[in-house]
Each structure stands twice: as C-alpha cells, then as structure tokens.
Amino acid sequence: MKIILNQDVVNLGEEGDVVVVKDGYARNYLLPTGTAVLFNKTNMALFASRQAAIEKRKIEKRGLAATLKTKLDKTTVTLVLSAGESGKLFGSVTSAMIQDALAKQGVEIERKRIEVPTHSIKMVGTYTIRVRLYEDESSDVKLVVESENQVKARQAAEAKAASEAAKAAAKAAADEAKVAKEAAAAVEKE
Numbered sequence: 001m002k003i004i005l006n007q008d009v010v011n012l013g014e015e016g017d018v019v020v021v022k023d024g025y026a027r028n029y030l031l032p033t034g035t036a037v038l039f040n041k042t043n044m045a046l047f048a049s050r051q052a053a054i055e056k057r058k059i060e061k062r063g064l065a066a067t068l069k070t071k072l073d074k075t076t077v078t079l080v081l082s083a084g085e086s087g088k089l090f091g092s093v094t095s096a097m098i099q100d101a102l103a104k105q106g107v108e109i110e111r112k113r114i115e116v117p118t119h120s121i122k123m124v125g126t127y128t129i130r131v132r133l134y135e136d137e138s139s140d141v142k143l144v145v146e147s148e149n150q151v152k153a154r155q156a157a158e159a160k161a162a163s164e165a166a167k168a169a170a171k172a173a174a175d176e177a178k179v180a181k182e183a184a185a186a187v188e189k190e
C-alpha cells in the first residue's frame with residue numbers, strides 16, 4: 001500500500017515521504033494513529049502545499065541533532081550498581097537506566113533511540129552506547145558501569161588519603177611553629 005507519512009517514523013521515513021508498506025501495517029497502525037495518510041491526488045496536493053514548512057522543520061531537526069551530537073560525544077554516563085565479587089551485575093543495564101542517567105545530566109533522549117550492545121550489559125566495565133539522532137546521524141556515548149563495592153572502597157581510600165594529608169599538614173605546621181619558636185629564642189639570647 002502506498003502512503004504519505006504525517007510524521008517521522010523510525011526505519012521507515014520522514015514527514016512528507018511517500019513510502020510503500022504492507023497493507024496490514026498501514027491499515028492497523030499507521031492510518032489509525034494518524035501517522036500516515038493514503039496516497040492519492042488530494043493528499044499529495046495537500047503535502048505539496050506544506051512542503052516548505054516540512055523542509056524548514058527538517059532543517060531545524062538536523063541542526064538540533066548536530067548540537068545534540070556534539071554534546072553527547074563529550075558525555076560520559078556512570079552507573080553504580082550492585083555486583084558480585086567477580087564483577088557480574090545483579091540484574092542488567094537497560095536503555096531506560098541510560099535514559100534516566102542522561103536526563104540527570106540534562107540530555108533528553110527517547111529510550112528507543114538508545115542502542116545497548118547485546119541488548120543488556122551484565123558486567124562491570126566501560127562500554128560504548130550508540131544513540132540514534134536524526135536521519136543517519138548517531139552519537140557514541142561512553143558508559144562506565146561500576147560496582148557499589150568498588151565505589152565504597154575508592155571513597156574509603158580517598159578519605160584515608162585526605163586524612164593522612166591533613167595529618168601531614170598539621171605536623172608540618174607544628175614543625176614550622178617549633179622552628180620559629182626556636183629561632184625567636186635564639187635571637188633573644190644574642
């Protein structure tokens with residue numbers, strides 16, 4: 001069946017495109033949801049009159065995708081999850097979890113645009129996640145999955161190092177005060 005798309009459809013086409021799809025897909029999904037209209041002279045003339053507005057929206061979408069790509073390419077998502085001693089997660093990382101983490105960083109992405117390799121990540125490590133943007137544009141986001149135990153151990157080590165640095169600074173200050181006191185006493189004796 002030949003139809004005209006009213007809006008962008010992933011893996012099918014963009015708004016205003018004339019595409020051929022199977023009859024059941026058109027009758028049961030695309031036409032009832034208003035995603036597409038039948039291809040005929042009336043609808044073709046309607047889309048021809050709206051062509052300038054459609055092109056303007058496509059240019060805006062391309063611009064937004066380009067700015068979002070530059071932002072996403074610099075983004076690193078860190079997820080802290082509970083895992084066993086071997087690094088195997090209790091559960092798995094899903095696209096919904098990545099979407100939530102990106103939203104916390106101020107990047108709004110539809111969940112279905114996030115492609116998780118092997119469809120689920122079940123081990124601690126560093127991964128590359130692909131985010132599909134507009135048309136053939138996509139971005140690779142770095143994903144770091146850490147164990148809660150690793151994070152706690154690292155925080156404890158950082159706290160211990162900070163404590164030792166504070167003790168060393170206090171000792172150095174006390175030594176300086178002692179040297180200054182001895183120098184003052186030596187000056188008074190002379």
